[in-house]
Amino acid sequence: MTHVTLEATVAAVRPADQPAMAAARELQGRLTKPAGSLGALEELSVRLAGVAGTCPPPLPIPAAVAVFAGDHGVHAQAVSPWPQEVTAQMVANFLAGGAVVNAFARQAGAAVTVVDVGVATPLLQGPADDDASAAPMGGGEASAALVGGGDARPALVEANVRRGTRDMTVEPALTADEARAAVETGIRVAEGLIAAGAACLVAGDMGIANTTPAAALIAVFTGCTAEEATGRGTGIDDAMHAHKITVVRAALDRHAPDPADPLGVLATVGGLEHAAIAGFILAAAAHRIPVIIDGVIAASGALAAAAFAPDAVAAMVAGHLSVEPGAAVALAHLGLEPLLDLGMRLGEGSGAVLALPVVEAAVRVLHEVATFDSAGVSEK
Numbered sequence: 519m520t521h522v523t524l525e526a527t528v529a530a531v532r533p534a535d536q537p538a539m540a541a542a543r544e545l546q547g548r549l550t551k552p553a554g555s556l557g558a559l560e561e562l563s564v565r566l567a568g569v570a571g572t573c574p575p576p577l578p579i580p581a582a583v584a585v586f587a588g589d590h591g592v593h594a595q596a597v598s599p600w601p602q603e604v605t606a607q608m609v610a611n612f613l614a615g616g617a618v619v620n621a622f623a624r625q626a627g628a629a630v631t632v633v634d635v636g637v638a639t640p641l642l643q644g645p646a647d648d649d650a651s652a653a654p655m656g657g658g659e660a661s662a663a664l665v666g667g668g669d670a671r672p673a674l675v676e677a678n679v680r681r682g683t684r685d686m687t688v689e690p691a692l693t694a695d696e697a698r699a700a701v702e703t704g705i706r707v708a709e710g711l712i713a714a715g716a717a718c719l720v721a722g723d724m725g726i727a728n729t730t731p732a733a734a735l736i737a738v739f740t741g742c743t744a745e746e747a748t749g750r751g752t753g754i755d756d757a758m759h760a761h762k763i764t765v766v767r768a769a770l771d772r773h774a775p776d777p778a779d780p781l782g783v784l785a786t787v788g789g790l791e792h793a794a795i796a797g798f799i800l801a802a803a804a805h806r807i808p809v810i811i812d813g814v815i816a817a818s819g820a821l822a823a824a825a826f827a828p829d830a831v832a833a834m835v836a837g838h839l840s841v842e843p844g845a846a847v848a849l850a851h852l853g854l855e856p857l858l859d860l861g862m863r864l865g866e867g868s869g870a871v872l873a874l875p876v877v878e879a880a881v882r883v884l885h886e887v888a889t890f891d892s893a894g895v896s897e898k
């Protein structure tokens with residue numbers, strides 16, 4: 519069953535299944551290991567049983583990574599040292615398999631789908647496209663090829679809502695219709711990947727300057743200050759960081775977004791990839807499938823998803839803790855403990871992909887580890 523509209527998807531998100539969670543907790547207690555010895559993996563296995571509504575929950579394989587790419591009008595405010603065309607150039611790099619997320623996804627056996635939801639520069643013109651590795655698809659549909667495992671070619675979904683947002687310091691970044699179109703693109707991409715057999719989704723981003731709207735979204739949804747939410751992104755100096763904080767504050771002051779109106783928040787101070795990630799997460803939750811979130815951009819999308827449907831949080835797994843300060847604020851607000859803490863601050867879904875084997879291990883325990891009874895091991 520598909521839930522293509524935002525409203526239908528939100529309506530399909532249900533609370534975690536308590537009996538399945540109780541069964542997982544009880545099973546964990548009977549497995550041949552001291553109770554609690556697998557730490558965070560035990561709690562994760564219980565939660566994923568609740569998400570699936572069954573114990574043990576299905577193994578989260580194959581997993582599918584979607585990298586949502588978009589550009590930002592606020593780039594004009596000098597919040598990132600990188601030129602805007604790097605977004606499109608990196609899309610070409612993803613499609614050629616040459617980015618960090620591609621290397622990590624090959625290792626994890628996960629296919630990568632790149633979604634142009636709002637890139638400003640026309641795609642498919644860089645040298646990295648010479649081998650015609652892109653397999654463009656229209657309409658935000660993802661196909662079976664996209665879940666083909668780590669050896670599958672990265673695929674492109676062309677679903678550009680507009681060529682970059684407007685500058686949120688002077689006007690709303692998006693209209694409500696544009697924000698909705700981006701959210702529904704994320705939903706469609708998730709639906710396509712799930713229909714093609716993905717048992718776990720991974721949310722990544724690409725968009726020069728996108729840590730600036732991420733900070734604004736985190737400030738609105740958590741109530742933290744612009745200072746607390748705003749970090750150094752790709753690695754900016756003190757002067758640009760101080761300026762970036764004033765840019766975030768100016769956008770918040772101009773629009774005074776209402777956190778109870780998540781579409782309005784995404785439209786005024788968000789980004790197309792942030793909105794698409796929110797939809798992607800909602801669709802995973804609606805289909806009772808785990809979705810691993812990455813760094814500060816995915817976390818800001820997760821806050822929007824939780825504002826639309828609080829029960830969606832059960833399906834979210836925090837892959838890692840980004841160095842970007844807003845990421846920790848967002849995860850704390852969602853009540854999520856990151857699985858890895860490697861000092862990473864890249865995006866692309868890179869940290870989330872690294873967490874895939876950990877998520878799989880948490881579930882595999884419930885499938886494969888013997889009980890004290892079955893293995894004839896004495897209890898204390």
Ligand SMILES: Cc1cc2ncn([C@H]3O[C@H](COP(=O)(O)O)[C@@H](O)[C@H]3O)c2cc1C
Pocket residue numbers: 597598599600604608723724725726727728729730750751752753864865866
């Ligand atoms: C070569 C390159 C590859 C990247 N991969 C992810 N990002 C990350 O950095 C950007 C956000 O940082 P800021 O807000 O400071 O611009 C996003 O594109 C994000 O995905 C990259 C950035 C660059 C330059």
Ligand SMILES: O=C(O)c1cccnc1
Pocket residue numbers: 729750751752812813814815816840841842845862863864865866
């Ligand atoms: O946390 C992230 O994902 C991140 C941090 C810095 C730059 N781009 C992404």
